[in-house]
Amino acid sequence: MADKVIYATYDDEQVLLKGAKDLVSKGIYIRDVYSPFPIHGLDPIIGVKHTRIAITAFIYGCIGLLLAVFGMWFFMIQDWPMNIGGKPNFTLIDNLPAFVPISFEFTVLLAAHGMALTYFLRNWTLPGVKARNPYPETTDDKFVMELHLHDNHDQSEAELEEMLKATGTTRIEAR
Known part of the structure; x- marks a missing residue:
């Protein structure tokens, strides 16, 4: 069975930042965040390592x-x-x-x-390679948080969606 992925869309980067803090404090692992510009302070919250x-x-x-x-x-x-x-x-x-x-x-x-x-x-951003961006709106004005059910095996899909709704997301989509 393939890993189920939940995408939570936000309209404001500050709402996403606060929501990410809340989710990480509850033990939720956020796999990635897609945004039209870098969000200051997000990397240490979601656990992005320093580059080498x-x-x-x-x-x-x-x-x-x-x-x-x-x-x-x-x-x-x-x-x-x-x-x-x-x-x-x-x-x-x-x-x-x-x-x-x-x-x-x-x-x-x-x-x-x-x-x-x-x-x-x-x-892997080479010519001819298809871009890995689940939502084209993230290049304009939306912010998307990606969570995998496999990474958060303690919570069910419904529990994760409820936690995401509490953070102020505008749309939740599970694939």
Whole structure:
């Protein structure tokens, strides 16, 4: 049997925020909230964990720095050394101050692009992938709370719907 999902629609984000606090204080697990804009303070209430994308940005930045330094050493010193403006390129250490801007820019380039690609892959928001949004109204003016019966096995569907009605929801739909 498939897991039954309950969607509660709200007209106001403050009503949804207060309702989420009430439900979580009663032990109800809220799977997700769909809204047209971020709701400040909702993440800690429904238990959304902090993202680890900063760690991936650091890793991609380190890879960018290593590739930049290796590339500059190989192209400017090993493969094709040139005397540019009276500054001979015989060692990397002698020319390191000239390589700092290039290293910085390549580090930022790889960190930003790697972070963006990681975000797209992690959230599966790629071209051609169907968006997972149960209510198209959430992109305009509605707020939807998603609860799964499996996550809240202590309560029945009727009990969950009664609790949701008490929070000020405008529409409840079970699928």
